Amino acid sequence: MITMNIDGKLAAKILRDKLAIEVVELKSRYNIKPSLTVVIVGDDPASHVYVKNKVKQTQEIGMISNEIKLSEDTTQEYLLNQLEQLNNDDSVHGILVQLPLPKHIDESAVISAISPDKDVDGFHAMNSGRLFNGESGALVPCTPQGCVILVKQHLGNDLSGKHAVIIGRSNIVGKPVAMLLLQENCTVTIAHSRTKNLPEVCQQADILVAAVGIADFVKADWVKEGATVIDVGINRILTDEGKIKLVGDVDYHAVFDKCGAITPVPGGVGPMTIACLLKNTLAAAKRCAHQP
Template identity: 80%
Template sequence: MNIDGKLIAKNLRDHLAVEVAELKVSHGVQPSLTVIIVGDDPASHVYVKNKIKQTQEIGMISNEIVLPIDTTEEHLLNELEKLNSDNNVHGILVQLPLPKHLNENAVISAINPEKDVDGFHAVNSGKLFNGEEGGLVPCTPQGCILLAKEHLGTDLSGLHAVVIGRSNIVGKPVAMLLLQENCTITIAHSKTKNLAEVCKQADILVAAVGIANFVKADWVKDGATIIDVGINRITSETGVTKLVGDVDYDEVVSKCSAITPVPGGVGPMTIACLLSNTLIAAKKVAYN
């Protein structure tokens, strides 16, 4: 079966819209998200447009700052400092990837951790690693956990989860979240020996490697739950372009118990969890 990320994300957004309205009435605070995009990458502009649209639809304020591709790091850091100092801005997001002349780590580190709705700042990463409350958690990993629970229920204790990928954006944080859910965790990557056999042990398989149709049916345990984070654009021999995941869906769908489709799985949840983080950041301001 497919795990319907579009529907689950819509339900989450509907819930958030109610909370946004309540916060505005009770505390006079309307959550506000500002997105900075540097350059003219078409995919990034599509992502930002979707984020802005969904932010506004649930009653939040959304602002966009578009900077030219040759923006200096100093100028970008100055823009972030202004946003950090603006009490009316609750969430700050810098759309990645950045042009190569900009240092992503330096840019992320310049964001106030309490406004870091992507959850990438070292303070938020450290809180996640330490199992501390109060940090903002990366959006895609959050979405992965919610999608897994939609199929498996709220208690994931004792399940073996294999994560393919060790990025700071998805692989590492989703492993930490699964560990908090009392799963047994294996983090696999390009240097893992006997990768197919490792994956075949998984009750939950999270594929975040960035290679189209990488995971095949003989890598998958019967009845496994698969969360496919990959978004890869491929072109067929006939010239048709389409999006596919890191999992070979056509091969695997009949073998697993549930899988997130691409598109329509993890992607919608990422934006919904971004909105959730923005609300959390606004509540901290309202309640302090």
């Protein structure tokens, strides 16, 4: 059996190229140029790297990108006032508040303060509810969207009857990716830290999504022969040489020869997350033109 490395960079480029064409069409037909505003609070180095990549890729496909940088000691009240101004600004189509926030700010209050129609992260309760109910019009969290696109890249568009096991039940990845795979007619199992006989549960999966935040957590004997493995984890570990290395939640080298396809870390789900953020921003802008 030949294992396929699922190329997230290539899939993200294909999606960005498609979005760039739609951005030009939207500007030409309706004089609307999609606009994304990213708000970052504090000096977390990783967050600033993420935001820099988001801003760069937004501009590369012809969208407007704005960044609001706030100090670590910014009050919650001030941040909420900033969001209210962005909600009321018709030139802003997408709003993203980079997480994590400083400890004195309530993340749930901030997420709830973003207009659901501009919530390009897809974290607002209204968008979560729309996704849960299978309604159209939901802005879906970006990483789960990317996961499903990568699964289809390997297995094709018809996932009916596949058994998907998701390890992790977060609101950001685990739950929404489960809902998306249910919509694709998969049989879905959500596993987590309290799941009994976790390896045996994972062995049943045609599609295995690992999103637990523990380096090399999923071992080869957990994986069904020929399964499609989507590794959402981004963990920084120290090598024997004293260098920082990025690894996923899956023991990649051990699992590679067992599965049918797997996403590498880095270069798998990560690039798709930003591409799907741009996809959500375009969708939000289209609503201004009353386009589907």
